[in-house]
Amino acid sequence: MSSNVLLDCQAVNTRFGSLHVLKDVSFDIRPGETVGLVGESGSGKTTIGRAILGIGPVTSGRIVFKGVDIAGQSPRERKGDATRIQAVFQDPYTSLNPSMTVEDCLVEPMVARGIAGLQEARGRVRALLDQVALPADAAQRFPREFSGGQRQRVAIARALALSPKLIVCDEPVSALDLSTQARVLELFIDLQQRTGVAYLFISHDLAVVRHLAHRVAVMRAGGIVEFGDCDQVTARPSHPYTQRLLLAAPVADPVRQAERRAQFKSLVAGV
Amino acid sequence: MNSSIAPAVRERTSLVRSVLANPTGLVASVILLSLALVIIFAPAIAPFDPVKVQVFKVNAPPDAEFLLGGDGSGRDILSRLIYGARNTVLGALIAVSVAGTLGVTTGLFAGYYGRLIDTIASWISNGLMALPAIIVLLAFFQALGSSIYMSMAVFGVMLSPGFFRLTRNLVQGVKHELYIDAARVSGLSDLRIITQHILLVIRAPVVIQVSIVSGIAIVIQAGLEFLGLGDASLPTWGGMLQNAFDNLYTAPLSAFSSGLAISLTVASLVLLANAIRDRMQRGDAPQRLRHLKVPVPSTSAPAPASADILLEIRDLVVGYPGRDGWVNVVNGVSLSLKRGEIFGLVGESGSGKTQTAFAVLGLLSAGGRILSGSIYFDGQDLTRASPSEMRRLRGRHIAYVPQEPMSNLDPSFRIGYQLVEPMMKVLGISRAQARKRALELLGHVGLADPERVFKSYPHQISGGMAQRVLIAGAVACKPDLLIADEPTTALDVTVQAEVLDLLRNLQAEYGMSIIIVTHNFGVVADMCDMVAVMRNGAVVETNAARELFAAPQHEYTKMLLDSVLEDSKPRTYSAPQEELV
Numbered sequence: 001m002s003s004n005v006l007l008d009c010q011a012v013n014t015r016f017g018s019l020h021v022l023k024d025v026s027f028d029i030r031p032g033e034t035v036g037l038v039g040e041s042g043s044g045k046t047t048i049g050r051a052i053l054g055i056g057p058v059t060s061g062r063i064v065f066k067g068v069d070i071a072g073q074s075p076r077e078r079k080g081d082a083t084r085i086q087a088v089f090q091d092p093y094t095s096l097n098p099s100m101t102v103e104d105c106l107v108e109p110m111v112a113r114g115i116a117g118l119q120e121a122r123g124r125v126r127a128l129l130d131q132v133a134l135p136a137d138a139a140q141r142f143p144r145e146f147s148g149g150q151r152q153r154v155a156i157a158r159a160l161a162l163s164p165k166l167i168v169c170d171e172p173v174s175a176l177d178l179s180t181q182a183r184v185l186e187l188f189i190d191l192q193q194r195t196g197v198a199y200l201f202i203s204h205d206l207a208v209v210r211h212l213a214h215r216v217a218v219m220r221a222g223g224i225v226e227f228g229d230c231d232q233v234t235a236r237p238s239h240p241y242t243q244r245l246l247l248a249a250p251v252a253d254p255v256r257q258a259e260r261r262a263q264f265k266s267l268v269a270g271v
Numbered sequence: 272m273n274s275s276i277a278p279a280v281r282e283r284t285s286l287v288r289s290v291l292a293n294p295t296g297l298v299a300s301v302i303l304l305s306l307a308l309v310i311i312f313a314p315a316i317a318p319f320d321p322v323k324v325q326v327f328k329v330n331a332p333p334d335a336e337f338l339l340g341g342d343g344s345g346r347d348i349l350s351r352l353i354y355g356a357r358n359t360v361l362g363a364l365i366a367v368s369v370a371g372t373l374g375v376t377t378g379l380f381a382g383y384y385g386r387l388i389d390t391i392a393s394w395i396s397n398g399l400m401a402l403p404a405i406i407v408l409l410a411f412f413q414a415l416g417s418s419i420y421m422s423m424a425v426f427g428v429m430l431s432p433g434f435f436r437l438t439r440n441l442v443q444g445v446k447h448e449l450y451i452d453a454a455r456v457s458g459l460s461d462l463r464i465i466t467q468h469i470l471l472v473i474r475a476p477v478v479i480q481v482s483i484v485s486g487i488a489i490v491i492q493a494g495l496e497f498l499g500l501g502d503a504s505l506p507t508w509g510g511m512l513q514n515a516f517d518n519l520y521t522a523p524l525s526a527f528s529s530g531l532a533i534s535l536t537v538a539s540l541v542l543l544a545n546a547i548r549d550r551m552q553r554g555d556a557p558q559r560l561r562h563l564k565v566p567v568p569s570t571s572a573p574a575p576a577s578a579d580i581l582l583e584i585r586d587l588v589v590g591y592p593g594r595d596g597w598v599n600v601v602n603g604v605s606l607s608l609k610r611g612e613i614f615g616l617v618g619e620s621g622s623g624k625t626q627t628a629f630a631v632l633g634l635l636s637a638g639g640r641i642l643s644g645s646i647y648f649d650g651q652d653l654t655r656a657s658p659s660e661m662r663r664l665r666g667r668h669i670a671y672v673p674q675e676p677m678s679n680l681d682p683s684f685r686i687g688y689q690l691v692e693p694m695m696k697v698l699g700i701s702r703a704q705a706r707k708r709a710l711e712l713l714g715h716v717g718l719a720d721p722e723r724v725f726k727s728y729p730h731q732i733s734g735g736m737a738q739r740v741l742i743a744g745a746v747a748c749k750p751d752l753l754i755a756d757e758p759t760t761a762l763d764v765t766v767q768a769e770v771l772d773l774l775r776n777l778q779a780e781y782g783m784s785i786i787i788v789t790h791n792f793g794v795v796a797d798m799c800d801m802v803a804v805m806r807n808g809a810v811v812e813t814n815a816a817r818e819l820f821a822a823p824q825h826e827y828t829k830m831l832l833d834s835v836l837e838d839s840k841p842r843t844y845s846a847p848q849e850e851l852v
Contacts, residue, residue: 004846032847040763041734053456075458087456095449099471108467109457148620158453177619178790182834189842196847204764207836214844231841248768250793252835254817257796264768 005064006031006198007052007085007166012061012071014047021047023223024061029166032192034199036213036230038206038245044222045202049168052200053087054078065166083113086159090171092151096143102129102154103139109161121161128157131194132187149180156187160195170202185211206246210234218242243267286475289550296546299539306536310357317350321506330522339528342511343518351506352528358507359489359533362423366488367481369427374434375477379465381435382442389439396432404429404491412500419501423492430484437480441473475551482544486537493533508533580647581751581784582608582631587644589623589630589808597642600626602808604644608801610751613778613785615799615816617792619831623808624788628754631786632671633661649751666697670745674757676737680729687725690744697748712743717773735766742773749781756788771797792835796820804828 007029014022022044029035039045050056052063054075063071070082078085089095096105103125110121126136132153143151152172159167169188173181189212191197203209209216209230216233218226218241226239237243247264251257290296309316318338328341339348381392404426411425445451446469454464495501496509503510508529515526587604590597601623608614616624629635631646633653646653649668653661665671673679681689690709695702713721716739729737738758745753755774759767775798778785787798795802795816803813804827812825823829
């Protein structure tokens with residue numbers, strides 16, 4: 001079983017001074033799998049993502065990636081396959097440097113990691129843009145010339161540049177319009193099927209997570225309250241908090257929503 | 272899965288070009304460029320050797336040979352002015368290079384790493400700023416001798432805190448941006464992040480600082496020379512000024528040329544800095560809002576006949592000034608709202624839903640105008656209402672609940688004060704009455720401990736509580752219409768459910784009408800009686816909520832509803848066949 005685990009978080013704890021923001025967080029991700037991580041603001045879902053990426057602190061516990069404990073290592077200190085953990089962040093407007101062209105954004109990680117020379121890296125830009133369905137002439141443009149959805153595609157292309165095994169996606173579609181969101185989610189699925197990359201998909205939106213994930217973990221106040229199969233967690237949750245989370249989100253159907261509202265109220269009243 | 276670049280790609284205007292398009296920027300650039308040419312080609316331009324003395328030309332007035340006359344020692348003023356530019360600018364360059372290199376480098380590292388490096392660097396910087404520069408320069412002049420360049424290097428060190436503090440603050444502002452995180456995840460070294468990402472972003476303010484500091488350096492250098500602290504063998508503007516001053520009574524005009532050179536150069540540097548700053552603050556907006564003619568509204572449509580209708584918007588057009596005339600963000604919107612109805616205005620970003628709501632509130636952003644159409648509220652056309660009439664309506668009859676509760680509360684005042692003041696003003700009641708009413712309202716909107724919230728500052732309460740406070744303020748005078756602009760978008764989903772519940776209950780209690788502006792069809796389904804779907808500034812479909820969701824008519828509505836993720840079929844996991852490289 002352990003050979004079929006890509007990333008294994010084992011009792012990860014993080015403290016910021018007296019604040020205990022991650023409490024014994026444990027879950028695993030298999031190769032090519034999407035694990036959804038759902039929680040409200042302050043639940044610690046972004047903190048565990050940053051810990052896995054090596055840009056956030058870990059106080060205790062292990063983060064094992066392909067058999068190597070990488071907890072507390074900065075991306076720069078990571079060697080070998082551990083460098084193949086990449087990120088796509090929430091805000092497409094601040095996750096790209098406004099002063100760099102798209103080509104510079106994509107070339108930089110390849111050159112920095114020494115996997116390609118400058119010329120070779122430039123040659124790969126076209127294929128990367130192709131993968132995320134952006135036109136080739138996007139390379140010479142600046143981020144401000146793109147819409148939110150297109151910027152997020154650039155950010156995804158940047159993550160793909162290093163042939164990642166795992167991409168930590170921190171609310172990658174929550175800043176996008178509805179129709180754009182649907183297309184970007186399709187892109188995520190499509191890339192996973194083509195490259196076998198695994199995702200840790202962090203979101204506050206159970207519907208989005210259900211669309212993409214194989215398994216789902218629900219976080220609250222720094223701990224995981226429920227972790228299991230996607231269908232079970234997002235349709236028939238066993239933990240009362242997940243049930244509340246599920247029923248609180250309004251559905252786009254006035255008749256069904258009225259029923260759900262009544263259910264939600266009785267659930268809250270019952271707690 | 273197709274995705275083409277948006278056709279309305281913004282024209283890329285380079286910094287250089289737009290600074291040159293600014294008249295002051297252009298004049299300053301031309302002057303500085305000419306100065307640079309004079310410096311480079313000084314030997315070719317200058318008619319005489321600047322140190323060549325002609326005894327008969329001592330304090331001579333301008334003539335055909337010495338175009339600007341001779342100085343106190345019989346040297347050609349024009350030639351000395353030209354060579355003086357070289358030495359003066361060289362001195363200023365030394366000071367600026369030293370200050371810039373020292374200040375920017377330490378600022379980058381102190382800002383990026385913080386902690387001990389920052390503490391030490393800030394201490395040194397503060398210490399340097401506390402030293403009186405001119406006294407330090409005089410002391411060094413005594414110790415190191417008459418080299419003006421050495422003095423300017425020392426002066427550069429004294430100027431470096433300006434660069435240090437600027438850079439450090441800029442770096443602290445950008446170092447938490449997501450693209451810095453992304454660069455770290457990509458495996459870039461700190462040095463590379465600092466030199467490539469951060470330096471690139473902060474370069475413009477640093478360029479401005481260079482320009483201003485160059486001006487200061489020229490003035491200070493001239494001052495030192497004027498005090499006689501320079502190398503008398505080198506022609507400089509300051510030295511010429513001193514020479515002219517010594518002969519002020521015999522040749523009063525000879526101070527004119529060097530003085531003018533200093534003033535012009537310094538003024539150009541400062542004006543150039545201003546031009547760059549203006550360009551940066553302006554962003555990509557058109558340089559000047561042209562005075563566009565506001566079309567005279569056509570004769571007003573008659574007020575709605577039915578008294579049952581609270582708000583009737585007809586053919587509303589809202590425009591903002593653009594490069595080529597008005598850009599319409601709302602283009603012919605018509606809708607009507609009954610009393611006691613909850614109306615959803617739904618659309619994606621840029622659909623004009625918020626602008627429509629703001630037009631009703633009379634709160635369009637700077638430049639925005641209602642170009643045509645009418646907004647009848649309770650029988651009155653708001654497009655013809657004066658600002659003071661609108662103010663009165665906004666306080667009593669039309670209320671507003673914003674998207675970001677936290678940024679709509681002033682962090683420096685207690686919540687109680689922020690509720691009581693407007694109530695006293697709008698309702699004309701005493702402080703004690705307003706206080707009593709505010710506490711009632713806070714309890715009424717479901718805050719468990721109104722007394723404590725009343726005394727709290729905004730940062731002491733959660734986002735959900737802040738939104739309840741704003742709702743309390745909005746319903747304080749029992750408005751006829753409440754406009755809620757994405758009221759729950761910034762809130763967690765469980766809090767959203769509670770806030771929507773609160774709005775629903777208040778509506779039932781007060782019988783007011785509500786317009787909810789939102790992108791979330793779930794919220795619409797949960798709350799609204801009527802829905803208008805907007806796209807590109809126009810309403811594509813209006814219908815009762817139940818009908819709209821059951822049978823959407825317009826293709827765009829169908830597409831949006833199809834994009835709503837609901838009950839997706841869960842994906843089944845299968846491990847990748849083989850490691851793909």
